[in-house]
Amino acid sequence: MPENSISQNQASRNVWVLAEYRDDELLEVTLEMLGDARQLANKLGSQVEVILPGVKTEGFVPQLGQFEADRVYQIEHPLLEHYSTDAYLKVAVELVQKHQPSIFILPGTPNGQDLASCLAARLRTPLVSDCVILKVDDKGQLEAVSPGYGDKIYIRIACSGQPLLITLRPGVVGVEKPKKGREPEVVKVAPELNSQDVRTRLVDYIPGDPRQIDLVEADRIVGGGRGVGGPEGFQLLEKVADLLGAAIGGTRVAVDNRWIPFERQIGQTGKTIAPKLYLTAGISGASHHLLGAKDSEVIIAINTDPNANIFKNAQLKVCADLHQVLPQLAAKLEKLIGEDK
Ligand SMILES: Cc1cc2nc3c(=O)[nH]c(=O)nc-3n(C[C@H](O)[C@H](O)[C@H](O)COP(=O)(O)OP(=O)(O)OC[C@H]3O[C@@H](n4cnc5c(N)ncnc54)[C@H](O)[C@@H]3O)c2cc1C
Known part of the structure; x- marks a missing residue:
């Protein structure tokens, strides 16, 4: 010994x-x-x-x-x-x-x-x-x-x-x-x-911005990749994320293009996530990315390419242009949230 x-x-x-x-x-x-x-x-x-x-x-x-x-x-x-x-x-x-x-x-x-x-x-x-x-x-x-x-x-x-x-x-x-x-x-x-x-005392919890929650902790994540096309495209994702109370993440391509900061990268060299819902838009589903997302309970994928690898891992597959789907999704969510109030 x-x-x-x-x-x-x-x-x-x-x-x-x-x-x-x-x-x-x-x-x-x-x-x-x-x-x-x-x-x-x-x-x-x-x-x-x-x-x-x-x-x-x-x-x-x-x-x-x-x-x-x-x-x-x-x-x-x-x-x-x-x-x-x-x-x-x-x-x-x-x-x-x-x-x-x-x-x-x-x-x-x-x-x-x-x-x-x-x-x-x-x-x-x-x-x-x-x-x-x-x-x-x-x-x-x-x-x-x-x-x-x-x-x-x-x-x-x-x-x-x-x-x-x-x-x-x-x-x-x-x-x-x-x-x-x-x-x-x-x-x-x-x-x-x-x-x-005890010299410090908890006074109150102030809810944070769900979009900024650490991806490791987030229950819902909206992620974007190259297909989002730029910062304006990410504004669409952010709108949907706000309505879902979700955090924003994405691929290395989105990080390399500075559309999102590095701490928002999901994958082998980024964060490992395990949310209940991962909504992806314009993400091909490369192995390096999926390595960090495989523990997601439900993946919804929006992609124009019917052969995109992400579809093999998604429970709900939307083969369409994200620029058309996301505004419709946002409008639907707004309506549902409005009816709930
Ligand atoms: C060592 C190493 C480590 C890596 N680590 C990571 C990592 O941690 N995380 C990571 O993400 N990547 C990582 N990568 C990179 C990885 O291999 C991929 O290159 C990257 O994940 C691809 O990102 P993407 O899906 O955004 O882009 P792409 O693969 O280019 O896919 C873009 C997708 O968008 C779709 N699309 C285009 N336009 C639209 C539209 N209008 N509407 C809907 N869909 C559209 C396309 O059909 C395509 O499927 C790593 C690579 C290496 C070599």
């Missing part, structure tokens, strides 16, 4: 996951982390434990079981209802010091990244951020892969130290199928927290 191997440590070998949720739903990245945690725990001969802070969170426990959590630390306190660095950090530090997990995976979301970096500093423990692959080799050594230089390269990182903190990039590893039958043990934790411990 190598000196730094995780298995050799005296403390627990358990793999932890910080559950993140919004309203009544676990974020997909929570389920993605559980899939990775299960594989690591199997390799280490250990258990998967979930840290679930908040208020009235018991509703999440069955789903955490379906995604193979062995134990859930349900940490209930009014000051944990919304994320705050102070409250979450205090609770996490105490729990980690008490139970000594070997690996603690946190979501690569703004909150998860914030907590992970503070936790690493407070516990003086290593942190590997923005991982896209996690594995343990036969010697018990953890290897993480994270992208570098604007995703142009992938960096393999050999990890040692315990607890090892990892943040997982959302939307990359994918969600495993839920399994039946596992009921996690629930350990209720009542942390000692008071308002003096």
